[in-house]
Amino acid sequence: MTATIEWIDDKVVLLDQRFLPREERYVAFADYRDIIASIRNLAIRGAPAIAIAAAMGIALAVLNVPAQTMVELRESFASVCRDFASARPTAVNLFWAIERMKRRFDRTSGDSLDELRQALKDEALTILAEDIAANREIGRAGSALISDGEGILTHCNAGALATGGYGTALGVIRAAWEAGKRVTVYVDETRPVLQGARLTAWELHNEGIPAVLITDGMAASLMKRGLIRSVIVGADRIAANGDTANKIGTYGLALLARDHGIPFYVAAPRSSIDMAISRGEDIPIEERDPSEVTHIQGIPIAPAGIAVMNPAFDVTPSGLIGALITEAGVLHRPTAPGIASLFECSCYKGESQHSA
């Protein structure tokens, strides 16, 4: 499997996803500002992958900042954290990663500057390793929900490319496939940025997992024809009550699934849960550039000057979610108490802003 993001020779190397599937173009960055730009321009995207990119970017910045004193370094560090926090607004994993890096900084700030720099690099690499491990757990837990022969619909890309590796929604599908279940994955192309057509179809096709690409408007018709037995998506931010922000189009899919009696699942690490936000209405939704709608690969597909709306995410109420699949297991019909219990689970060994 292709690495989404790696730390190599004190550079951050990432696969520029804007060129997929036509070209596997890797870029190596020594300047953290290039990583912020990569998050903004979607060279790297997907809530868990953004978290890893931010953590690595912060570590890279601290490594290269010409600070001589801890006071200077702390100042630079705080400034870099602010820069990363402004990169994108919706995926909470970004802020979770920044908070982790801040806590590591605080815990290590009694050490030498070099030790601090090494500690922050270690923390970023730990976040990457934990994310991959969490995805494997998500896959293991979620694959029990998938039956042999099942048609599964997914939206956007919640795969290896959206994470440190393996994927969340695609992690569940991969685990079911690895367990010998014959699945067919219906892949919503996911306009405007086409993460389904460009990224999810590419991941599944590369691995020989049966996949059928469709446009977003076809989902309801395929549900009616009985081809789709479950819907699995990732998440960009989950409120404390289970309301889930995910790629625009997810909310409609959840309604259509309910209308057809099809279970709708969200697969995400606990770093996607924001216990500070009680309900979905309070999740900030990013409005992106109109050109994502009016142009495809630089070619205009709409009249010049037409008004556009381009919210990148929508919110699915928890009542439409059949199960939330995290590295702590499957939470059926997620509600506030169930979500809170995910952070009390004795099996949980990772760190988060909630348990720290």
Added chain:
Amino acid sequence: MTATIEWIDDKVVLLDQRFLPREERYVAFADYRDIIASIRNLAIRGAPAIAIAAAMGIALAVLNVPAQTMVELRESFASVCRDFASARPTAVNLFWAIERMKRRFDRTSGDSLDELRQALKDEALTILAEDIAANREIGRAGSALISDGEGILTHCNAGALATGGYGTALGVIRAAWEAGKRVTVYVDETRPVLQGARLTAWELHNEGIPAVLITDGMAASLMKRGLIRSVIVGADRIAANGDTANKIGTYGLALLARDHGIPFYVAAPRSSIDMAISRGEDIPIEERDPSEVTHIQGIPIAPAGIAVMNPAFDVTPSGLIGALITEAGVLHRPTAPGIASLFECSCYKGESQHSA
């Protein structure tokens, strides 16, 4: 307003819609086979426009066929009609137009060859004129359903470009706008062929009717936000019980409208109604080339070799349709008896396969 299709100097002139909105390219055809190709390749599309193109194409073929006897001409005519009938399978207006041309042929076949050729040309021009008149009636009837200040969602293009002129769904919107109602039209881009982004947005933008382009996956979110107060679409074939085949994505929109308590309207001439088909399940659904999904304007957006489904239409059950708007008026909650009554209406002066 731009003419979608015209008969000029014994040529059929049409606006090649594949190049919109970038270029207004008109093509003049003297060979009927070019018109069949134009229907197949979507240079002209939209159920009523296809009917007009077929009628004109048949008239053109008969005009140019080197037949010396009525027997020869009848043979050529029958062959041309078969060719047109194979152009596209779903829009019933195509078959309705062919049947009208056949009946005109039969009624006129006692006359001279030249008189017959003139009669078929007259019939095609009558079909065009009647279509425009029907759209004006649809607009007048439907505009009563639109309130001042209303946000209206439409899907695909059921505008001037889909008809002889003025449009069906867009005819209702135009009539409401001309009556002074301040509307905002939310335009689904309508993947895969982008008739919303390329055609509907272009029509509305040209006329200064407020329009906001969105991707298909945004509709549910905008409904939840209260921006959309009604949904109006066209139709490619309406079964005798009111089940309606229309552009893929329509069925999902109808469900989402119901989920949000928003009325869903179908606007179409009676030539879109197929009384020979009792229910939607029996409507043939065209499966189009996978490249419409995997490529946009010739550029690949998906991995080579990925499997694709590309049904061009879906079927909305009549129970989801708040009203069917035809040139005979507004039929609320369409059912089989109501639809049958549309053809008994004393105001109906046109001709159809049902009243002949």
